[in-house]
Amino acid sequence: SQTIHQWPATLVQPVGSPLSLECTVEGTSNPNLYWYRQAAGRGLQLLFYSVGIGQISSEVPQNLSASRPQDRQFILSSKKLLLSDSGFYLCAWRKTRGLSEAFFGQGTRLTVV
Amino acid sequence: GEDVEQSLFLSVREGDSSVINCTYTDSSSTYLYWYKQEPGAGLQLLTYIFSNMDMKQDQRLTVLLNKKDKHLSLRIADTQTGDSAIYFCAESMAGGSYIPTFGRGTSLIVHP
Numbered sequence: 153s154q155t156i157h158q159w160p161a162t163l164v165q166p167v168g169s170p171l172s173l174e175c176t177v178e179g180t181s182n183p184n185l186y187w188y189r190q191a192a193g194r195g196l197q198l199l200f201y202s203v204g205i206g207q208i209s210s211e212v213p214q215n216l217s218a219s220r221p222q223d224r225q226f227i228l229s230s231k232k233l234l235l236s237d238s239g240f241y242l243c244a245w246r247k248t249r250g251l252s253e254a255f256f257g258q259g260t261r262l263t264v265v
Numbered sequence: 266g267e268d269v270e271q272s273l274f275l276s277v278r279e280g281d282s283s284v285i286n287c288t289y290t291d292s293s294s295t296y297l298y299w300y301k302q303e304p305g306a307g308l309q310l311l312t313y314i315f316s317n318m319d320m321k322q323d324q325r326l327t328v329l330l331n332k333k334d335k336h337l338s339l340r341i342a343d344t345q346t347g348d349s350a351i352y353f354c355a356e357s358m359a360g361g362s363y364i365p366t367f368g369r370g371t372s373l374i375v376h377p
Contacts, residue, residue, distance in 0.1 A: 158307075186364075195353070195367060195368060195369030195370050196308075196353070196367045196369075196370075198364065201364060242307055242308070244307075244308075246365075252296070252357060252363070252365075253296070253298055253310050253313060254298075254308075254310075254355070254365055255310070256300075256307035256308040256309070257307050258306055258307045259305070259306060259307045261305065
């Protein structure tokens with residue numbers, strides 16, 4: 153069966169510090185991978201998606217970047233965090249064919265102070 | 266405007282039925298989904314419906330689809346306090362190359 157791991161679960165970082173959130177998927181190959189941010193009352197905002205190793209599409213220009221160094225690994229990064237980067241970050245994956253429902257990680261609560 | 270719209274809040278009494286509504290704009294959507302998000306957790310797929318179906322029932326959940334009006338609803342029978350969560354409507358076409366579009370989520374509050 154497929155599983156998705158996302159860590160850390162919570163993170164408190166000072167303004168100006170770097171960020172690295174990691175997401176890995178097990179039990180499948182060549183998944184489509186996604187990073188979402190969820191701000192209170194604003195639903196899910198798609199940040200990045202990837203259809204393959206090294207292939208990153210950005211939906212919203214901002215202070216964040218994403219990388220996919222391996223087939224089932226997706227990393228969300230920042231060189232210098234802003235207060236406005238605080239939020240709940242969700243990683244998700246989908247199969248490339250068929251029903252293609254999205255499977256979500258448990259999320260990372262990031263607080264920038 | 267947004268591609269998928271939902272009301273933000275719904276409050277019901279325990280034991281009553283809950284109906285969460287969603288409208289979408291993309292008539293080529295193949296799949297429509299309902300996800301549940303409990304506090305501090307990721308989203309879990311509750312149920313889905315193909316665009317060529319009108320209704321799908323799964324235990325206490327009933328999904329109704331009006332394709333002509335692009336209207337989707339989720340009915341929860343005998344709502345329990347454990348059903349309190351945020352419910353997201355989403356739509357996509359078949360195939361992983363299409364990015365699912367999510368609504369903003371409806372917060373369901375169940376009170377005794």
